[in-house]
Amino acid sequence: MSQTTKIESVLKEQRVFYPPQAGRDEAYIATMHEYREIYRYSLEDPDGFWSERAKELVSWFRLWDRTCHWDFEKPEIRFFEGGKLNACYNCLDRHLTGETKNKAAIIWQGEPDEDVRVYTYQMLHREVCRFANVLKKLGIKKGDRVAIYLPMIPELPVVMLACARIGAIHSVVFGGFSSESLKTRIQDCEARLLITADGCWRAGRKIELKKNADEALKDCPTVEKCIVVKRLGLDINWEPERDIWYHEAIWAEDIKDWCECEEMDAEDILFILYTSGSTGKPKGVFHTTGGYLVYTAHTLQWVFDLKAEDIFWCTADIGWITGHSYIVYGPLTLGATEIMYESVPTYPHPGRFWELCERYAVTLFYTAPTVIRALMREGDEWPHKYDLSSLRILGTVGEPINPEAWLWYYTHVGQGRCPIVDTWWQTETGGFLISPIPYAMPLKPGSATLALPGVEPVILKDDGTPAGVNEGGHLCMARAWPGMLRGVWGDPERFKQIYFSRFKGYYYTGDGARQDEDGYFWIMGRLDDVINVSGHRLGTMELESALVAHPAVAEAAVIGVPHEVKGETIYAFVILKEGYEPSDELRKELVKHVRTVIGPIATPEYLQFVSGLPKTRSGKIMRRILRKIATGQYEDLGDTSTLADPAVVDELIKGRKELL
Numbered sequence: 001m002s003q004t005t006k007i008e009s010v011l012k013e014q015r016v017f018y019p020p021q022a023g024r025d026e027a028y029i030a031t032m033h034e035y036r037e038i039y040r041y042s043l044e045d046p047d048g049f050w051s052e053r054a055k056e057l058v059s060w061f062r063l064w065d066r067t068c069h070w071d072f073e074k075p076e077i078r079f080f081e082g083g084k085l086n087a088c089y090n091c092l093d094r095h096l097t098g099e100t101k102n103k104a105a106i107i108w109q110g111e112p113d114e115d116v117r118v119y120t121y122q123m124l125h126r127e128v129c130r131f132a133n134v135l136k137k138l139g140i141k142k143g144d145r146v147a148i149y150l151p152m153i154p155e156l157p158v159v160m161l162a163c164a165r166i167g168a169i170h171s172v173v174f175g176g177f178s179s180e181s182l183k184t185r186i187q188d189c190e191a192r193l194l195i196t197a198d199g200c201w202r203a204g205r206k207i208e209l210k211k212n213a214d215e216a217l218k219d220c221p222t223v224e225k226c227i228v229v230k231r232l233g234l235d236i237n238w239e240p241e242r243d244i245w246y247h248e249a250i251w252a253e254d255i256k257d258w259c260e261c262e263e264m265d266a267e268d269i270l271f272i273l274y275t276s277g278s279t280g281k282p283k284g285v286f287h288t289t290g291g292y293l294v295y296t297a298h299t300l301q302w303v304f305d306l307k308a309e310d311i312f313w314c315t316a317d318i319g320w321i322t323g324h325s326y327i328v329y330g331p332l333t334l335g336a337t338e339i340m341y342e343s344v345p346t347y348p349h350p351g352r353f354w355e356l357c358e359r360y361a362v363t364l365f366y367t368a369p370t371v372i373r374a375l376m377r378e379g380d381e382w383p384h385k386y387d388l389s390s391l392r393i394l395g396t397v398g399e400p401i402n403p404e405a406w407l408w409y410y411t412h413v414g415q416g417r418c419p420i421v422d423t424w425w426q427t428e429t430g431g432f433l434i435s436p437i438p439y440a441m442p443l444k445p446g447s448a449t450l451a452l453p454g455v456e457p458v459i460l461k462d463d464g465t466p467a468g469v470n471e472g473g474h475l476c477m478a479r480a481w482p483g484m485l486r487g488v489w490g491d492p493e494r495f496k497q498i499y500f501s502r503f504k505g506y507y508y509t510g511d512g513a514r515q516d517e518d519g520y521f522w523i524m525g526r527l528d529d530v531i532n533v534s535g536h537r538l539g540t541m542e543l544e545s546a547l548v549a550h551p552a553v554a555e556a557a558v559i560g561v562p563h564e565v566k567g568e569t570i571y572a573f574v575i576l577k578e579g580y581e582p583s584d585e586l587r588k589e590l591v592k593h594v595r596t597v598i599g600p601i602a603t604p605e606y607l608q609f610v611s612g613l614p615k616t617r618s619g620k621i622m623r624r625i626l627r628k629i630a631t632g633q634y635e636d637l638g639d640t641s642t643l644a645d646p647a648v649v650d651e652l653i654k655g656r657k658e659l660l
């Protein structure tokens with residue numbers, strides 16, 4: 001589907017789906033009236049609203065002195081200042097007194113069907129305490145950074161929680177990233193320790209993680225030790241001075257089952273997570289303890305209407321913010337039971353997700369539009385093969401969902417019974433900002449609906465004035481919420497410049513949106529130089545730097561083009577250096593090179609060799625023109641007279657026709 005037809009189908013979408021009656025009486029928020037009342041109160045009295053939620057959802061060692069404080073000009077954001085708590089205590093210890101103690105916290109399903117592990121809260125607590133003691137034994141203390149490069153195995157939440165327990169700051173790097181990406185992230189946060197695994201399963205293939213870790217660590221002098229989880233039993237390289245087996249360390253005789261929780265200030269950093277932006281280097285977004293924990297629990301409880309008896313399954317990888325907030329901190333703070341799955345949706349067959357929903361009687365299911373589109377292509381018969389009657393609420397995240405995919409999800413997975421919560425948020429926001437409340441709000445396929453309580457979105461035009469009804473503009477936030485980022489690691493200037501300088505007094509999201517006559521938000525995607533491939537953010541500059549790092553490349557320009565399953569895919573224009581000739585081999589080599597530098601998610605789908613790029617006389621690449629050419633809209637290039645060399649356009653069109 002082209003970008004135009006996609007937007008048209010969203011613009012034409014007018015169907016409305018009303019909340020189900022079943023479950024409504026027990027819902028946290030059951031009517032539109034109730035939602036509006038809470039929303040009004042949350043904006044009128046943010047101190048009252050957030051302090052009630054914070055007391056209800058989180059256990060504090062000491063209550064705070066000041067509830068909300070923000071100044072976007074500085075910028076400075078603080079919530080629950082003076083409050084003391086520990087995130088790990090909230091996720092585990094406090095559940096050990098009542099019924100939750102022996103309840104399953106995590107039901108882990110490995111890729112091989114027989115690999116299943118269940119951790120009750122008690123069991124998880126013991127393993128986390130023991131690992132926290134391992135960290136202490138290695139001399140890791142409050143404020144130290146620990147890099148984590150692990151697949152979707154239970155040890156991943158265990159080590160994150162162990163860090164939180166002793167006050168160390170974790171920085172998880174997605175297991176699909178390359179050694180180069182891992183290296184730059186470790187270097188940026190100056191981690192003292194790396195935790196990885198020998199390898200992991202990926203659709204029947206064995207991926208060698210430790211090999212990447214070894215490669216990265218060649219250039220990471222701050223890392224003293226590397227702890228390795230044995231997942232596959234691969235034959236790996238071993239540095240006896242540096243490497244330690246996880247199982248040997250954690251089950252050592254001198255390691256105790258109990259470890260004290262560090263008392264953390266609400267504004268102490270909990271973790272750093274790197275995300276792509278419009279500059280070449282990923283930025284280390286950091287979140288703090290109190291606000292983040294309150295916010296993830298608060299949003300999960302209301303948006304998924306999460307109750308003690310629910311089985312929640314978020315299919316994201318913990319290497320992304322979705323996994324941090326809605327696999328680790330949110331569900332465990334609420335004492336929920338959740339599914340954690342090691343593998344991909346289509347292996348060993350396209351019914352795998354539905355099979356697991358049936359097997360574990362999942363009630364709340366949360367995934368991404370790209371997954372829905374991929375599974376939709378496999379045919380309606382797959383969800384119909386399984387008993388999906390346990391499902392109650394479905395969710396999506398990561399990119400706008402096209403109405404076709406929404407309807408398929410609603411009809412064939414939810415059987416017309418389950419509301420879909422289309423949650424709009426970002427790494428920076430910590431949790432959902434715009435999302436349906438499932439038993440209260442009528443749904444419109446493709447719209448993330450309305451702002452959650454405490455959140456005040458506005459759509460601003462280029463000149464900073466508010467956009468009118470159905471008028472597109474920049475999505476911004478007029479006030480802070482507890483889960484918002486507190487900074488960019490090591491770069492306060494960048495923090496200010498990226499998020500608070502475009503419109504004074506507002507948080508800038510980088511997304512385009514419009515609001516319809518009912519006030520519903522329709523997200524139109526990124527307005528900056530960020531591509532969203534399968535719900536993953538990639539900066540065009542990051543991809544261009546990777547290409548230019550290859551000896552054959554003189555210059556590169558990268559754009560995103562619409563893709564039926566991935567949402568967007570990567571299209572690269574490359575100018576070769578003198579002495580290099582375009583060829584299919586070189587194209588393959590460059591594609592492989594980008595994968596090696598960033599990781600498989602960054603694989604360019606199209607790579608066109610060109611002798612020039614459309615630039616303004618001041619040398620700025622006109623991406624608008626590249627986008628039109630890449631999507632075949634040759635007649636609609638707009639004004640090309642400002643180009644330094646207008647002839648370049650014909651060559652680009654010719655090359656594009658030859659490529660496809």
Ligand code: PRX
Binds near residue numbers: 396399428523525526
């Ligand atoms: O463009 C928006 C898109 O994903 C971006 C945030 O990406 P990231 O920080 O990687 O976090 C993804 C998971 C929260 C946003 O700026 N996005 C996320 N959710 C939606 C969305 N676009 C439309 N609808 C959504 N529900």
